[in-house]
Amino acid sequence: MSGVSSAGERTVLAVAAHPDDEVLGAGGTLSKHADAGHEVHVLVVTEGATQQYDDESLVAQKRRETEACARRLGVSEVHFGDLPDMRLDDVPHVEVNAVVEEAVEQYRPEVVYTHSDREVNADHRALYDSTLVATRPGSGVERVLAYEVPSSTDWTGGDRPQFAPNVYVDVSDHLDAKVEAFAEYESETREFPHPRSAESLRARARTRGAAAGVEAAEAFSLVREVRESV
Template sequence: MFDGDDAVLVVGAHPDDEVLGAGGAIAKHAAAGDDAHALIVTEGTTHQYDDRDLIEQKREHARTCADRLGAERVHFGDLPDMRLDDVAHVEVNAVIEGVCEEVSPDAVYTHARREVNRDHVAVHDSTLVATRPGSGVSTVLAYETPSSTNWTPGGDGFAPSLFVDITGHVETKIEAFQAYESETRAYPHPRSAEALESIARSRGTDCGAAAAEAFEVLRMYR
């Protein structure tokens, strides 16, 4: 990882999940010369607003975010927002499998499984199908999503086993997240600039770095 020879894919259920969970890693991959991609599985607004103009606006925000991180491209799955638990599992699988076939990633990042948001859980499960043994993906990692992973009743259930030093990429992550104008919140909400920096600093103390992102290793073949 981070050697400039890999393709990586970050899978998120909604616009902004990709940067909240792995924005620092995306920026670090891009800076190292890796071919970084993001996949947004749902439309991001359908259920809440039913507004096609807002859907396109969020796509533009996603593209701006990707540009700020240095990612190569954002892919869109167009599945219904906040309703993935009503979508056939094979349909969600197919969206992720299709982008994996196109990108041929060495590493894939996805949601952790224990999440408040049910779309996140569906994306996690389908990512494991799309990256099953024989898929060509060598590493599958799960990220935490502020305001979902940490809001799970009874504890977040997130047990990171890999920490990525993002000391030089925290400001890039925050600037990229701020491309999502409709998703940013005031501190102390987890989706605020101050909270994202605080989370990065806290994860850094877990591994002896000034700032870090934390991941669960789901699969790793070497």
């Protein structure tokens, strides 16, 4: 089981395709980083609305919700890439790369959280690939972790590879912060038993916690780690 160290100053970047991915996947962990005194940044790469809803005013609403969520979690700053929602697989790969690379170069994070490639959502898979480019060896990033997104990662079916976590962060003391932060996304919350409901988020955290021997946890897949010592 892996936790979040409070030793030293650290900078953390959470990369999300859409508003709410960051809190669904790593909200408790980001809150834990913030409480440890780490500098936490969130990058939302798309505007998150226009391809799903026929109402461009939702772009502004989701931006407000993202910022409110970030305040709840203790995030230092939120950044928006404004690429087209649900179309990252159509955007030239180099353009998606550039959005993530700019954030990595500007904020120099040691730890990056991003989407898994074990996904039903094409935007998520595209962003995973771009994160690999932006955090390649020599970028200064020491650790890259992929998170799961309820209603996306867990809907990958058939014989496709499924999300397989191998890192767990104890968020027992930060689960309430995660659920309360997600509640700021009024446009995204659903009624139980939908995965994007407060009850489902708590149930998932309890299940992941049971797998790790703690009260509540968030699960990640380790993508890359660079160590100076063993």
